[in-house]
Amino acid sequence: MSFFGFARRRRSAPIARERLRILLEYERATAGQKDLMLVLREEILAVIGRHVAVDPEKVMVKVDRGTTVSTLEIDIEVPNVEMRASVPIPKFA
Amino acid sequence: MAKVLVVTSGKGGVGKTTSTAALGVALARDGQNVVVVDFDVGLRNLDLVMGAERRVVYDLINVIQGVVKLPQALIRDKRIPTLSLLAASQTRDKDALTEEGVARVIAGLREKFDWIICDSPAGIERGATLAMRYADAAVVVTNPEVSSVRDSDRIIGLLDAKTEKAEKGERIDKHLLITRYEAARVARAEMLSIDDVLEILSIPLIGIIPESEDVLRASNLGAPVTLSNPMSAPARAYLDAARRLKGETIEMTIPADKKGLFDKLFRRRAA
Numbered sequence: 001m002s003f004f005g006f007a008r009r010r011r012s013a014p015i016a017r018e019r020l021r022i023l024l025e026y027e028r029a030t031a032g033q034k035d036l037m038l039v040l041r042e043e044i045l046a047v048i049g050r051h052v053a054v055d056p057e058k059v060m061v062k063v064d065r066g067t068t069v070s071t072l073e074i075d076i077e078v079p080n081v082e083m084r085a086s087v088p089i090p091k092f093a
Numbered sequence: 094m095a096k097v098l099v100v101t102s103g104k105g106g107v108g109k110t111t112s113t114a115a116l117g118v119a120l121a122r123d124g125q126n127v128v129v130v131d132f133d134v135g136l137r138n139l140d141l142v143m144g145a146e147r148r149v150v151y152d153l154i155n156v157i158q159g160v161v162k163l164p165q166a167l168i169r170d171k172r173i174p175t176l177s178l179l180a181a182s183q184t185r186d187k188d189a190l191t192e193e194g195v196a197r198v199i200a201g202l203r204e205k206f207d208w209i210i211c212d213s214p215a216g217i218e219r220g221a222t223l224a225m226r227y228a229d230a231a232v233v234v235t236n237p238e239v240s241s242v243r244d245s246d247r248i249i250g251l252l253d254a255k256t257e258k259a260e261k262g263e264r265i266d267k268h269l270l271i272t273r274y275e276a277a278r279v280a281r282a283e284m285l286s287i288d289d290v291l292e293i294l295s296i297p298l299i300g301i302i303p304e305s306e307d308v309l310r311a312s313n314l315g316a317p318v319t320l321s322n323p324m325s326a327p328a329r330a331y332l333d334a335a336r337r338l339k340g341e342t343i344e345m346t347i348p349a350d351k352k353g354l355f356d357k358l359f360r361r362r363a364a
Contacts, residue, residue, distance in 0.1 A: 011282040016239050017289045024246050024293060031250055 026065060037061055044074060052078055095203040098210045098338070099228040101252075103244030105215030107236045108272040111308055113212040114142045114317035115328070116232070119335035121176035122319070125207040128167065130179040130198075132224035133214035134190055137181035143170070144315025145178050154182035157194030163201045172320060177206070187220045199227045217251060225256050230266035230338075232299060236273045237285040242293055245269075249296060268299035270334060275304045276347055300334030301347045302327050326350045 030036070041061045048054050058077035063070060100113045113129050121127040131139035134154060140146045151166035156179075170176035179202075182189065202209045213224035225231060231252050235245040249267060258265045271290060278284040291298060302308075307325040311318035318328045319335075326348040333343050 013279070013282045013285050013289065016285055017293070020239055020242055020293055023243065027243075027246070028250070 022065075022067060037063060040072070040074075044076075048076060048078075054078060095206055096208055096230065097199060097203070097228045098208060098230050098232060099213055099225040100210060100232045100234060101213040101221065101225055101248050102234040102241070103215065103217060103221075103248040104236075104241045107234050107241050108302070108308075109215070109234050110138050110142050110212055111312065111318075112232065112234050112270060112272065112302070112331070113139060113210050115311075115319045115331040116335050116338070117143075117176060117208075117210050118173060118317040118319040119332045120208050120210075120338070121170070121173045123335075123339075124175055126175050126177075126205065127208040127210065128177040128179060128202055128206045129210045129212060130202070131181035131212050132190070132220050133212065134181045134185060134187045134220055135183065136214065137183050139212050140168075140178060140180045141315065142312050143178050143317065145170070145180075146315070149180045152180045152182045153198065154185050154189045156198055157189065157191060163198065163205075172316070187214075187218065190219060190223050192223060192226065195223045196227060217247065221248075222251065222255055225252055227257055228252075228265060229258065230268065232268050232270050232338075233294070233296065234270050234272055235290060235294070237271060237275075237279070237287075237290055239285075242285065242290055245294055249294060267296040268338070269294060269296050270300050270302065271298070272302040273304045274301050274347065276349070298345060299337050300330050301345070302330045302334075303347055303349065305350070 041059060044061070045054060045056060045059055054076060060073075060075040062073040062075075064073075100109050100116070102109050110131075110133075117127050117129040129139060129143065130153065131137050132153070133139070137152075140149050145168050148168050151161045153166070155161050156163050156166045166179055168178040168180065170178065179198075199209065211224045211228065214220040233245050233248060233252075235241050252265050252267055253259050256265050269291070271287060274287070275284055279286045287298070287301060303326050305318075305325065305327040307318050307322050308327050311321045314321050318325060319331050322328055323332065329348040333346075333348075336343055
C-alpha cells in the first residue's frame, strides 16, 4: 500500500460521523415506539398461521437500513404435509 | 437557591464519577456548599475516587429506609470543609431506591447545600432514571467515540422525557462535557472532533477535558484532579467547566500540559 493509501486509511473520524448521523436519525424517529420488526413478525405469523401451521422458529425477518431505502426480507418455511384446513377451502362445482 | 445537577452518560467508563468528584471539588473550593451523591447502588465508587472509602458508615439507602437521619450519613471532606459525600450502598441492590425516598433525600439536601451533584450509574435503568429524576440541570459526559455519542443521545432523550422538570413542561438545562479528548488524534482525523459531537448531540458545551495521565493518578490517590494537581490540564478544564456551571462566561479552550524539553525528548512516546 502506498503512503497516501495508508494516510487515507487512518482517517476514520469522517466514517464515524456519517455512521452516527444515519443511526441517530433513525433512532430518534423511532424512539418510544414498539419495535417494528417484532410487530411485523408477530402479525405476519398470525396471518399465515390462520391458514398453515407454521413453526415460529422458521420465520426469519431481516432488515437492512440504507440511506434512502431500506429492504425488509421475510423468509417463512412452510411444511408440505401439515396443511391445516381450519379455514374451509372453497370448493368449485 | 440550591441546584441539583446530575452527571450522566448512558455508557459506562466515560468519566462520570471522575467528573462528579472533580466538579464537586472545583465548586466547593470557591466556598459553595457542595454534596456529591453516589447513585450507583451495588457498585459504589465515588467514595473511593474521593478518598473517603474508609469513612463510609451509613449510605443513601440507609437514609431512604429511615435507618438513620440524613446528617448522620453525610461524610464531610477532610480537605475541603464545604464538600460532603453521600455514598451509595454496596450491599443492597438498586431496587432499594424508591422514587419517593429519593425525592425526600433530595429535598433534605436542598435545605443544606448550594449544589447537589448526583453521580448516575451507567445504563438507563432505575438507578440512572432516579439519579436524573429531580435534577435542575444535567452534565452529559461523552467521549469522542461512536458508542458513547449514541448513548449520550439516548440519555438526552430521557432527560427531556423522564425528569420531573420535563414532565411539568419545564426545561432541564443540559450541558455537554467531552472527556478523554485527544487534540492530536482529532487533527489526524482519527477521532471525532468537538464540532462533530456538538453537531450530532446539539446541546451546549460546558467543557473539554483532555486525555491525561493526571486523571488516573488522581483516582490512584483518592484526591480528585482539581485537588491533587489543580494546575494540570484536566484540572484547569474542570475548573473552567465549574465556573461555566455557575453562569460565568469563559472562552472555551482545550488546556494542554506545558512540556519541558526533557518531556519532549523522552516522554513523548508515553503520553
